[in-house]
Each structure stands twice: as structure tokens, then as C-alpha cells.
Amino acid sequence: MANVLVAMSGGVDSSMAAALLVEQGHDVTGVHLKMADTPSGIPGKGCCTLDDARDARRVADLLGIPYYVWDFADAFHERVVDDFVAEYAAGRTPNPCIRCNERVKYTALMARARAAGFDRLATGHHVRLSTDDDGTVRLLRPVDEGKDQTYVLYMASQDQLRHSAFPVGGMPKSELREMAAERGLVTASKPDSTDICFIPSGNTAAFLGARIGRRPGRLVDHDGTELGEHDGAFAFTVGQRRGLGLSGMPEPRFVTAIEGDTVTVGRRQDLEVAALTATDVSWTVAPPTPGEEGLTVRVRYHGDRLPVAVEVAGDVMDVAFTGVRPSGVAPGQAVVVYRGEECVGGGTIAATVR
Template sequence: MRILAAMSGGVDSAVAAARAVEAGHEVVGVHLALSRAGGTLRTGSRGCCTIEDAMDARRVADILGIPFYVWDFSERFRQDVVDDFIAEYQAGRTPNPCMRCNQHIKFAALLERGLELGYDAVCTGHYAKLVDGPDGRELHRASEAAKDQSYVLGVLTAEQLAHTYFPLGDTPSKALVRAEAERRGFSVAKKPDSYDICFIPDGDTRGWLADKVGEADGEVVDRSGAVVGTHHGAHAYTVGQRRGLQLGVPAPDGKPRFVLEVQPVTNTVVVGPKEALATAEIAGERFSWAGRAQSEGEFACEVQIRAHADPVPAQAWFVDGTVRVRPEHPFDGVAPGQTAVLYEGTRVIGQFTIDRTVSAVPVPESVGARS
């Protein structure tokens, strides 16, 4: 196959590209430039996509003897990932930018350009498996549960899965990948993994958002509607948050309070006890299927609502363009805007963005239902 290897400058994508070459494919390395200010997206192990990362990727490509290019996707990244991130927070939701990047950049923009240029597939260093099933290509969890990245790949469609290549899916540990990189003479063998949000390398999401959308004082209320504190912008809070709440009135029982809801229209943050975070149902209209499309009706599945969360057995319904999920046991602290990925065993069925949640603990009418 003719393969485009997406090379981030990290150890995983380097070894993935090397394995693609060893497998006999015609490989071209591509580094995606996602920021016009190339030196600003990495601080230690935070962030990515710097000039340093591009040079690390180029050195690997030189060792492998493959062509290497840097493609500028910064404008599309800004529109589809960064601007979307800001808009979601302004709407009181908590987005996952890694999902949007995979959906719109790595497996849409990159793959689209690759197919136009005559390539057959995009290769990445993600830890996930591809299995050819009776209904086409299937996406499955990786062999190493601790490194499994099938959750952030749940946005891939059947067409995209047909043109995707994950050489690391069967590797039992990250330590083996690093050892292989060292044997191959890659300077990235001991490079730390990047984490957190790549375009907020200092990790200060609240400060970054305040700079982008400004601050506006508002009220923090409890579930009865009583004012218990103030804030400088509801967009800086997310469901389940405990730290950073400026509460002037202690809870009657003296226990900590958590964010239960963000109401952007009134710039209000609702707080309450931890048990009020229990969520009995989630639903959403923005969905996709990873392979075979799910027919309308009820089906059993497992649901994962965060990248490193445990899957939860559940019943799901797909009716009239809406996916609804009721877990066997309530979720803990689900925020609208998060992504729910549905599994059948190790196989990814599909995903949806959570638009609505139903609390397992009744909410007083003075506050309103979580949504």
C-alpha cells in the first residue's frame, strides 16, 4: 500500500512509521503544522506540534529513508478544533479537543488530501486494533488496556476505518515501543509523552479561556437557588469540578460542594453535594457509527464517557436521530459536551456528543433540570 505516516515527533508515531516501512509499504512521512506560531505549543511534556517536534520527526524519516513533508493545517485546526473548543465552553459544555482533532484533522483533512494524492491509508501511532469483520473494517481496543486509545478514535467512520493503519495495536506495552525506538537509533526513544490540551501548553484552561472570551461576574447558587458565592465567568467551570469555587456560604452539612450545572445564558454556576452528580441517563443527536450503522431500536452495550474511564454496562436506544443511554449504575459527574463511546465487547460501535443528562437525584424546580 501507499501510506501517509502521520509523524507527530513522538515515539509512537516514529515506531508506527518504521513498522509500516518494514511491512513493505511505500511510506511518506507527514508532520502536521497546527499552529502559525510554531514554537508555542510545547512546555516540557505538555503540548505538541512545535518546530522541535517537526525536526524530531524529520530525523526519524531520514533514518528510515522515506520522504518527509510538513503540511500546514493550522487554519483548519483553528476553525474545527480551537474555535469549537471556545464555542462549546461558552455554551456551558465540556468538549474533548482530541476527539475533534481526530475527527476533523488527522482522519478527515489529512486522509482526504492523501486519497486525492493517490495514497491508500493514513498510518498513526494510536494504540487500537483494526479487524476485518463480516460487515467491513471494525475498530477494537488495543492489546494493552492501559494504553488503549480506541475511545478517542470512536469518531472514525466506516469509510475512514477502511483507509486507516494502526501498527501498534497488538503491542503489549509502551516500554516495548520505547525499546524498539532505541534499537532503531531514534532520538525520540526517551521523549516524554505529550498530555493535556496541546494548544494550552501551560495547562491553565481557565486563564486561556478568560483571555479568549473575557470575564463576566456571576452567581454561584445551590440546588435551591440560594446564592452561595460568585465567579468571574461561567465558561471557566465544568460539571464535577470541586477546586476553584469561590463560595462564601458553607454547606449545611459542612461537606464539599461540586459543580452540578453551568448555565451560560444567565452566567450561573449551580453547585451541590457529590451524590447529586449521579447521572441516570445521557442523550445526544451528534453521533457517528464506527463501521456498521446501528439500526433503530434498543441494544445492549458498554459505554465509556472519558478517555481513561472504565466502561459501564448499559442499555441504549437509537430512535429518530437521537441516541439515549441508561447505564446499569449511574455515571458520576457527566458534563454536556463530553463524548460517549459505545462498545460491544472490545469493538467500538460508535459515539455521540452528550447534549442532555438526567440526574439520578431530583433537582428542585427553582434551579431547573440539568441539560
């Protein structure tokens, strides 16, 4: 049996991860990460409020396991919140959940867990692991495909995966809730988190505006024709239709590009992407080989997996879509590569080709 640290967010998934490990006979310790100072009573946050910390403690008490709260607020603010603001200021659209896993909730916590002498770090992520005869660990999609979280863990290394446990990836979310209710866990019917945890109001534009300030710029069509003005490109993202301040257009307009303080808009068909380039790529296993067939990618958290051809050179990856082409792909988001059901890695989208 292993000495396992379980990251307990205060939701049903991590609660059941802890419960299952206890029932399997492991030596389990629970830890809640204090990161964003989100007020209590805010629906849709699900990991960072005082209510969540209390729910996690109630579950730990019921399971009879030690429970601690570790303060990661400074690291979270520096590595996730500051990055979020800086990326928007640069005209990109970051994914804070990926940054959080990459820099705090998974990677940093893993390092601290191992330094503290734990054999493994367990979380409530909906993913699965399998181990080859040669010891290679593979990151697989979960049983409940609608809850697949491989997208936010594409940066996990072999060493990290060998010291990880994801107990809930092998069962549907509905079954997890039933099991939690049977065990009397207070998190059994708790809603899933859906919003950005460090923006309690849900108003991303206002959050960014208060930190970036007014930065007037132009709204232009694809031919450079000026259509209007705006107070900050950070209020826009590629694919956006509403809130453009344009009226009287013959057909709907969408944001197709953001360069500096200039926001370009176009028709729906102008959003289609034929290829993209990603940087800062990393791999859970060996990267795709030249000409490898059968690869797919996701360009959104819960988006479809699309067939592609992939070329990798160092920490740069070129992706060409060979079937359905996605629309509204925003630089700053992640592109994650799959080989069948296995997540093999990914990177940050730097540029797209239409």
C-alpha cells in the first residue's frame, strides 16, 4: 500500500478519489490548496472558496484521514493570474485551468508532495493511466468521455505520471455521485465548477480592464476598412460575435484576429483554420514520428478530436487539419494531441493559417 496525498478541492470527484483510496487500504492524507481569495457563496467556482475548504474538511473528517490546507496563493497569483492578464494584454486568449495544472495544482503540488515523502499524488481528474511492460505510463481518456480532463494534463511528464493516481477516471460521473451519496459525503450533489475561479463576478472584461486600463484601438474588416473603435482589445477573443458594437452589417461579423490594439472582424467562413503552429510543446510519451497516421487533436477543452498531420521540431509543432477544419481557434489556447485514446502531449497555439 502507498502513502498518498490527495488534492481535495471540495468537489465530489476529489472527495471520491480520497474515499476510494482509503477503501483500498492506502495511507491517505488530504490537502486543500488555498489559491484564489474567492468569496463564499459564489456558484460555479467549485475549488477556491472557503465553502470548498470546509466541504473538503468535512469529507476528510468522515473518512478519518489527516487534512491540511496549504497556502499556494502567491504562486497561483504569479503563475496563473498574472499570466492570464499578460496574455490578454498581448492579444492572446489563455486557458487558466491549463496554466493552473501546469504550474500549481498538479506540477507544483506534485513536487511538494514528493519532497514531503509521499509516494503518490492523487487528484479527482477524469483521466486514466496504464503501464506498459517496460514501465512506460500512458495517459488515457476516462470512461466518462463527457468529463475528459486529459486536455488540461497534456504537460505531465513520465516521472510525474509514475507518481500519480487518478482513482475516478474508470467510472461515469453519475455513478460517482451515487457512490458519494451512499457514503454520506456532503459533496455528492455539489455542482461542477464551470467559471474562472479568480473572477467571482464572471465578468472577464471588467476584471481585465481594471488591471490593463483603457487602450483604444480600431475594429477593421479584412480589407482594412475601419468599422469602429474599442476601448481595449483584451475585451475580445477570436470567434466572438456578440458585443462588437457593430450594427447595420449585411451579415454577422466575428472576431478573426487580434494584433496589438487592432481587432479584425470577418464572416463566419473567415474563422475556419487549415493549420496552426504551437510552441512550448511537451510530451507524455515519445512525440509523433514524421508522417505518423491516425493522430487527432483538440483545440478546445471539450471540443471534438479532429484528424491531423503533425510535424515536430524541437519545442515547436506544426499541425495541418486533414478532415474537418475547426473555427475560431485562438492563439494562447492549447492544442492537445491524441494517438487513439491516449493523450501524448500538446502545446500553446502561437499562430493559425486560414
